[in-house]
Amino acid sequence: GQAGWLAERLGRGTLNLAGKTTLGGLGALLKRVRLLVGNDTGVSHISAALGVPSVIIFSASDPKRWAPLDLSRHRALGDPTAVPPAGVTPTAVLDEAGRLLAESPVRLQVRGGGAGDLPAIPWPHIKRLLLVYLGSPANLLTMAPAIHAVSYVACETTLLVSSTGASAACLLGGIDRLLIDHDQTLTGPVVFASVYRLVRKVQSGSFDAAIVFTGDSDHPYSAAYVCYLAGIPLRIAASKEFGGALLTHWIRKLADGPMADRSSGLLQLIGLPSPGDEPGIVLPRGVESRVARDLHELDRDLLRGYVLADRADSPALPEQMQGLPVVFRPGVIPVVETAALVKLSRVVVTADPVVARLADAFRRPLVLTGPPATGSDDWRPRRTRSRLLPGALANPVELSEAVKTLLWIEEPAANPGRGWEIQAKRTQDACGERTR
Structure with missing residues (x-):
């Protein structure tokens, strides 16, 4: 095949593993390489998730949607969606590969319990902030101090909750508006009409950023996808799984534990102050x-x-x-x-x-x-x-x-x-x- 043809022309020292690795074996192999050069495929997404520097050639897919977000460690070359389409030359690939090998470490440097270096978040310019939590009312109440602390960042803070969490959300201080997922769009079976209604509801808020809070065994990608479709430019969450471009700020590792600890830990990793000693729960007037x-x-x-x-x-x-x-x-x-x-x-x-x-x-x-x-x-x-x-x-x-x-x-x-x-x-x- 093409892999064998390429290996013959590269000469001695070339190891052809095409078709000889499992998915897990491929991940283990990528963790040990200095640099990946390849097309926009599943392999490139795995390397991005593992923090391996890469040069990705886009010949059929849209780099604005699928390119790795960390441009300091990844290079996206080519753009078939441009007018005229942007091609890629071997010289350009070799030049970018040389720069990455000279400047980038094998792994992303870690900080704060394992979160990779994140793009800067312009908090002073965040006017409308959306917070999302779809878990139980009891856990939502333990997050009250963190929610109260983050509410000082934006001029208007909105909380999106499930229908079961709405009653407890009424007690959270610092929340200007509640959005309730009455149709269980984000927790139940996917129904296109429900997704469309929720996207339109979120879109009407004109949010500058969204933070999705999750428990140990939850993932943020259903909510992140709604935020993506609603046009929210900054989408922040922690997840053990890679989710492509759905998150602009992906916290790769957040310590397992109670929601009170996870929510405050997430705030610290994205540069926000830790919750104080206030309970964050406020009784409605009267x-x-x-x-x-x-x-x-x-x-x-x-x-x-x-x-x-x-x-x-x-x-x-x-x-x-x-x-x-x-x-x-x-x-x-x-x-x-x-x-x-x-x-x-x-x-x-x-x-x-x-x-x-x-x-x-x-x-x-x-x-x-x-x-x-x-x-x-x-x-x-x-x-x-x-x-x-x-x-x-x-x-x-x-x-x-x-x-x-x-x-x-x-x-x-x-x-x-x-x-x-x-x-x-x-x-x-x-x-x-x-x-x-």
């Missing part, structure tokens, strides 16, 4: 006072302090714990009202990850029970005193001791008390003005 009035109508003593628990039908929870009445949170209640109940409480007992995140944000002592109550960093509270009791919801003695420890008080004499259940009320969407 919600806390309205919930306080509801509590006062039930019992004026509730405003002196209470234990907030998940449900009233649990046989493990008494009506009073450590001298404090127990307020039972119904299962169906807006997240903003739940946040107000958490903020007004003295202690929170819950198996709900969202409620646990809120207690941690407001520094309310927390007894975390059930499946979320593991010792892993993903679930352990960071800002408040806490006790983790897996499966302890059916053990009132352990619950009482946990509450006592957190309050650091002696067991009071038994007093008659009443347990209260807050009734869910129909309320307007507290973040409706920010939602589209």
Whole structure:
């Protein structure tokens, strides 16, 4: 074939491996080469992902779309889409190859935990910024400090979330506007009409840059593709997989861990300040006072302090714990009202990850029970005193001791008390003005 013909003319010292390597073997081979010279193919994309300098000849594809982004280590020659088409001469290929061999190291220099050198980001010129996170509401709340910190970069900050994360997004400070993927375009099966609607919605924002936040096992490329189609010029995300030109700033390595750490780590790698100690969660205006009035109508003593628990039908929870009445949170209640109940409480007992995140944000002592109550960093509270009791919801003695420890008080004499259940009320969407 052509590879054999070329090897014969190159003479001694030429090793012809055409058709003799697996895909994994090809990747291992490319990691050891000084320079790749070839056409725009899968091999060139693998070399770019591995950080191997390359000279890529474009004879049929568009270099503006498929050329490697790091022009300091890669050269794209030829452009068949130009008028007239730009050809490539052997002399031009050899000249660029010589420059790369003389100037470029074998690998990209790494910094900040493995992220390659990134093109400069003109943050002072970013006026409209889009943030994207499609994960769970509980994880979104842990990202609140990072989202609040990055919101100072742009004049207007918009957050794109899934329909499940929209309720928690209402509590994030620094967000000027919410975009909600009601059709599950980015998390469900691909439907062209849904993709088109979402692209048009994102396009209407005229964003200067987009940052896509992802978990350990997620990839950003569905969201990045929508941002690409919407014409957002800067698209930033971390991913273990190579995604071509979908990302203009690709963080190759970001340490696995909780979303709080991943989001703050991503900000550091792209030159933004780390989140401070602020929780980043803000109650909509009027919600806390309205919930306080509801509590006062039930019992004026509730405003002196209470234990907030998940449900009233649990046989493990008494009506009073450590001298404090127990307020039972119904299962169906807006997240903003739940946040107000958490903020007004003295202690929170819950198996709900969202409620646990809120207690941690407001520094309310927390007894975390059930499946979320593991010792892993993903679930352990960071800002408040806490006790983790897996499966302890059916053990009132352990619950009482946990509450006592957190309050650091002696067991009071038994007093008659009443347990209260807050009734869910129909309320307007507290973040409706920010939602589209």
